[in-house]
Amino acid sequence: MQDALLVGPGVVVSKAIDLVSWITTLINHKDNTKKSDKTLQAIQRVGQAVNLAVGRFVKVGEAIANENWDLKEEINIACIEAKQAGETIAALTDVTKLNHVESSGQITILTDKTGVVQAARLLLSSVTKVLLLADRVVIKQIVTSRNKVLATMERLEKVNSFQEFVQIFSQFGNEMVEFAHLTGDRQNDLKDEKKKASMAVARAVLEKGTMMLLTASKTCLRHPSCDSAHKNKEGVFDRMRVALDKVIEIVTESKPNGETDRSSVSVFTGIKELKLNIEALWENLYFESKENLAAALEVILERVEDFTDSAYTSHEHRERILELSTQARTELQQFISVWMQAQSRKTKSAAEELELTVLRVSHSLNQLRKELHHTAMQLAADLLKFHADHVVLKALKLTGVEGNLEALAEYACKLSEQKEQLVETCRLLRHVSGTEPLEITCIHAEETFQVTGPQIISAAETLTLHPSSKIAKENLDVFCEAWESQISDMATLLREISDVFKGRRGEKYDHLSLPRPMKNNANLKSLKPDKPDSEEQAKIAKLGLKLALLTSDTDCELEKWEDQENEIARHGRNMSRMAYSLYLFTRGEGPLKTSHDLIHFLEGFAAEGLKLTSNVQSFSKQLKDDDKLMLLLEINKLIPLCHQLQTITKTSLQNKVFLKVDKCITKIRSMMALVVQLLSLCYKLLKKVESNRWVSVTKKDIMDGKT
Numbered sequence: 001m002q003d004a005l006l007v008g009p010g011v012v013v014s015k016a017i018d019l020v021s022w023i024t025t026l027i028n029h030k031d032n033t034k035k036s037d038k039t040l041q042a043i044q045r046v047g048q049a050v051n052l053a054v055g056r057f058v059k060v061g062e063a064i065a066n067e068n069w070d071l072k073e074e075i076n077i078a079c080i081e082a083k084q085a086g087e088t089i090a091a092l093t094d095v096t097k098l099n100h101v102e103s104s105g106q107i108t109i110l111t112d113k114t115g116v117v118q119a120a121r122l123l124l125s126s127v128t129k130v131l132l133l134a135d136r137v138v139i140k141q142i143v144t145s146r147n148k149v150l151a152t153m154e155r156l157e158k159v160n161s162f163q164e165f166v167q168i169f170s171q172f173g174n175e176m177v178e179f180a181h182l183t184g185d186r187q188n189d190l191k192d193e194k195k196k197a198s199m200a201v202a203r204a205v206l207e208k209g210t211m212m213l214l215t216a217s218k219t220c221l222r223h224p225s226c227d228s229a230h231k232n233k234e235g236v237f238d239r240m241r242v243a244l245d246k247v248i249e250i251v252t253e254s255k256p257n258g259e260t261d262r263s264s265v266s267v268f269t270g271i272k273e274l275k276l277n278i279e280a281l282w283e284n285l286y287f288e289s290k291e292n293l294a295a296a297l298e299v300i301l302e303r304v305e306d307f308t309d310s311a312y313t314s315h316e317h318r319e320r321i322l323e324l325s326t327q328a329r330t331e332l333q334q335f336i337s338v339w340m341q342a343q344s345r346k347t348k349s350a351a352e353e354l355e356l357t358v359l360r361v362s363h364s365l366n367q368l369r370k371e372l373h374h375t376a377m378q379l380a381a382d383l384l385k386f387h388a389d390h391v392v393l394k395a396l397k398l399t400g401v402e403g404n405l406e407a408l409a410e411y412a413c414k415l416s417e418q419k420e421q422l423v424e425t426c427r428l429l430r431h432v433s434g435t436e437p438l439e440i441t442c443i444h445a446e447e448t449f450q451v452t453g454p455q456i457i458s459a460a461e462t463l464t465l466h467p468s469s470k471i472a473k474e475n476l477d478v479f480c481e482a483w484e485s486q487i488s489d490m491a492t493l494l495r496e497i498s499d500v501f502k503g504r505r506g507e508k509y510d511h512l513s514l515p516r517p518m519k520n521n522a523n524l525k526s527l528k529p530d531k532p533d534s535e536e537q538a539k540i541a542k543l544g545l546k547l548a549l550l551t552s553d554t555d556c557e558l559e560k561w562e563d564q565e566n567e568i569a570r571h572g573r574n575m576s577r578m579a580y581s582l583y584l585f586t587r588g589e590g591p592l593k594t595s596h597d598l599i600h601f602l603e604g605f606a607a608e609g610l611k612l613t614s615n616v617q618s619f620s621k622q623l624k625d626d627d628k629l630m631l632l633l634e635i636n637k638l639i640p641l642c643h644q645l646q647t648i649t650k651t652s653l654q655n656k657v658f659l660k661v662d663k664c665i666t667k668i669r670s671m672m673a674l675v676v677q678l679l680s681l682c683y684k685l686l687k688k689v690e691s692n693r694w695v696s697v698t699k700k701d702i703m704d705g706k707t
Contacts, residue, residue, distance in 0.1 A: 047093025054086030054123065058669035061130045068137050085123035092116050093467035138186060142251050145179045146244050156213070157237055162221050166556040169214065173549035176210055180545055183247055190250075199250050201444035205243035208482055212236045212455075214552050215475040218559070219462060220470045228461040232475070235455045266432040266439055267372060270300040271365050276334065278332075279338065284357050297332050301325050304368070306431065307375055310424055312383075317375040324368040331361040359609045369432075373501050374442040380494055383425055384487060392418060393480045396456065400463030400476060412457045419453030422446075422490075429493070434500035441493055448486045455479050471559075485589060543665040544586030550672040551580045557679040568619060571612035572679050578605050579672050582665065600663055602649045609642040609671055616678060619686070627685055634681060640672045641667060 058079045065075035077263055092115050152172045159165045183203055190196040216233040223229050248254075258369040265273070275295050281293070304325055308318050342350040392415050399407040426446035433439045459476040466472050554576040561569045579602065584590025585598070613635050620628045620635075645667050 001615045030280075044093050047090050050123075051086040051090035054082050057127065057130070058083050058086075061134070064134055064137055068140070071133050071136060075130060075133050078126045078133065078564045079452050080109060081125055081126035082130065085119045085126060088119040089116060089123070092119065095473060098402060105519055124371055129660075138182070139251050142179075142182050142186060143248060144174065145182055146248055149179055149243060150241070152284065153237060153240065154215075156217060157219075157233075159221075162218075162225075162559065165217060165221060166553075166559075169217070169556065170553055173210070173552060176206070177542075177546055177549065180207070181542060183251075184542065194436040194440065195250050197440040199247065201440060202243045202246040202250070204444070205448075206247075207241065208221045208485070209240040211548065211552070212478055212482065213240065214555075215471070215478045218471050219459075223462065226462050226465060227467070228458045229472070232455055232458040232462065232479075235458070239451055265299075265303075266433065267300055267303045267306075268369060268434055270296065270303065271369050274300065275362055275365060278335065278361060282354060293332060293336060297329060301329070303431065304372065307372060307428060310428065312379055312421060312424055313375060317371070317378075320371050321368070321375065324364065324371055328368050331364045333358070335361045335396070353509070363382060372428075373432045373497075376425070377494060377498065380429055380490070383421055384491055384494075386488065387418060387476060389481070390484060390487075393456070393483065396460040396464075397473075397476060399479065400460050401467055401473065403464055403467035405464055408460060412460065415453055415457060419449050422449040426490075429497060433497050438493070438497060438500065441496075445486060445490055445493065448482075452479060452483050452486065456483060488589070503653070519541045540586050540665065542662055543662065543669060544583045545662040547579055547586075547665060547669050548583040550669060550676065551576045551583065553676045554672060554679065556578075557676055557683065560683055567615040568612065568682050571608055571615060572675055573674065574608050575605065575612065575675055578608065579668055582668060586661075586665070598661070598664075599649050602645055605668060605671075606642045606645040606649070609638060609645075609675075612675070612678070613642070616682060619682060622689055623685060627688070629686065631678075631681060634678050636675065638671060638678065641671045641674070645671070 022614055061079045061082075065072040065079070068075070130249070149172070152168060154210050155168050156165065158171060159341065179201065183199065187196055187199040187203065190199060213233075213236050216229070216236045220229045222232045240644055274293070277293060277296065290537060304321060307313055307321055313321075334462045335354075338350075338354050338357045342354045357658075367467050392411055396408070396415065399411060424448065430439050430442035430446070433442050456479045457477070459479045463469065463472040463476050554572060558564075558569055558573055558576070563569065564573075581590045581592060582605075585592040594603055616631065616635050620631045623631065645664070648664060648667070
């Protein structure tokens with residue numbers, strides 16, 4: 001499948017655009033019978049260029065056909081048609097076949113422009129067929145990839161031994177990377193902003209869910225009889241399955257059976273549509289019954305009740321919203337009455353009165369819209385400010401480590417209350433978000449808080465029951481980080497909603513997408529003044545995801561070590577944690593914020609790598625020659641990479657930050673891959689040394705008569 005990915009539909013689209021450009025140039029030349037030799041030579045060059053472009057296009061199409069036997073015949077037929085059309089165009093524009101030279105030095109030809117146009121139509125038709133078939137290939141690839149991920153998830157869910165889990169999770173990580181690449185490319189190709197946003201949030205769930213799945217599964221393996229651990233794990237698997245289904249729903253444009261309509265019209269969208277209908281009626285573009293207009297307003301006001309019924313809406317805001325709702329209803333009734341009178345009177349005064357009522361009803365709706373926006377934004381801002389310190393999360397972690405079940409119940413109740421506040425706020429924000437993509441982001445935030453809250457509580461319960469469990473503590477940390485990350489995303493969401501409301505949104509934004517843009521770029525002014533483009537963002541984020549999965553592999557290897565304080569294990573763990581912080585940096589999160597942080601991190605990572613190699617070298621002295629040589633060969637791969645990383649930190653980063661980040665992540669990813677191999681090899685050799693030592697001691701005891 002790799003060849004198909006390399007010459008995939010994206011390449012086909014690129015070649016198709018080239019073809020359309022050349023064909024347009026060719027058929028748009030001036031249609032006169034007398035043409036200079038220079039003009040004819042130009043036409044011939046364009047015709048040849050079309051034929052060459054067709055050749056490149058066909059080559060890509062045939063490569064895709066060879067990787068997809070079920071569509072091979074259809075693609076090849078379309079490619080043959082395209083090739084024939086290209087050759088026809090080249091022949092019709094071949095000047096060497098013309099022999100009509102006049103005394104003036106100009107060539108007079110009856111150019112077969114009709115033939116060229118017909119050939120161009122055939123060519124474009126065949127190109128369209130290939131593009132449609134290539135799109136089916138992409139969909140098939142994504143569905144196949146999703147099915148592989150689902151199958152591996154089922155195996156992960158049923159696994160009973162840690163060793164088996166490590167093997168299967170490694171496969172799962174590779175499959176998730178492939179799925180992320182395919183869906184990321186698809187997301188970039190989507191034109192519908194709503195679908196694009198939906199794809200982005202589904203991929204965000206999968207990205208964060210991968211890390212949750214790892215720690216939740218490890219906790220279950222470590223504490224198999226703990227109900228809260230199983231409950232925690234089941235929640236992760238369930239949400240990831242929903243996200244996988246959502247991706248397939250988007251790419252196949254299908255709707256699951258029995259799906260509830262979460263995309264009912266928001267208050268802002270309803271107000272916008274009502275105003276358009278009023279203006280259209282005023283301009284007599286069509287007849288709208290007064291019942292329809294009144295019914296539309298009542299639907300809007302019914303949704304406004306989400307604000308007035310909310311326990312978190314202040315008394316002042318509630319009274320103002322009710323007042324403006326009544327005013328909007330009154331103004332609309334007045335408009336309908338005046339409009340009906342204007343239909344019969346047809347006078348200037350009637351028209352002026354109608355115009356005035358239109359302005360009044362529009363103003364009242366705008367005032368209601370403004371008040372709703374202010375209510376939701378103030379509530380959200382106050383809530384984020386109040387919970388900025390994450391006091392409840394910190395308390396849950398502390399009670400878990402202390403094993404205090406009574407305190408756990410108290411703080412679990414407080415987190416549930418906080419969750420309900422956030423869920424309600426997201427629901428209100430959706431009504432005032434202003435765009436469909438932002439509405440989807442609000443729904444995503446609401447669902448994330450709704451799901452993550454109980455998961456944090458179950459993870460905290462597991463830790464409280466097993467307060468000395470490192471893996472249970474790590475699992476709780478991961479879910480708390482997801483909560484904190486969603487709080488941070490919500491703050492960004494507020495700024496975006498505010499920009500839309502104030503009309504300041506001059507450029508498109510990314511909707512919590514995977515890959516995420518680097519929020520840190522604002523702090524890297526000395527490195528690069530402009531934001532990275534989407535291609536750079538995607539490249540860095542994909543590298544970051546691969547790095548995160550490698551840290552998971554490292555952690556799995558480290559779990560095998562009985563002596564967690566072993567120097568090799570300790571330095572490997574440090575490198576894994578540092579690598580994970582770099583992954584967070586690619587998401588715009590974590591401790592790395594500035595260029596100085598990044599440089600300091602790279603220096604520290606390289607130093608930690610050299611410490612690891614030093615300890616491995618010391619360990620190698622205990623080994624026999626063959627084992628020692630095998631281990632030293634692995635060390636000699638890692639040492640140069642550490643030195644290269646140190647060299648990178650000493651070179652100028654000016655205006656090349658994203659190039660440098662790209663290089664650094666690639667370098668660190670290679671280093672972590674070696675660390676995984678080193679840890680696995682060292683563990684096996686350590687066991688071998690211990691086994692040989694035990695055999696030697698036993699033999700000695702036998703010789704001494706002690707056994």
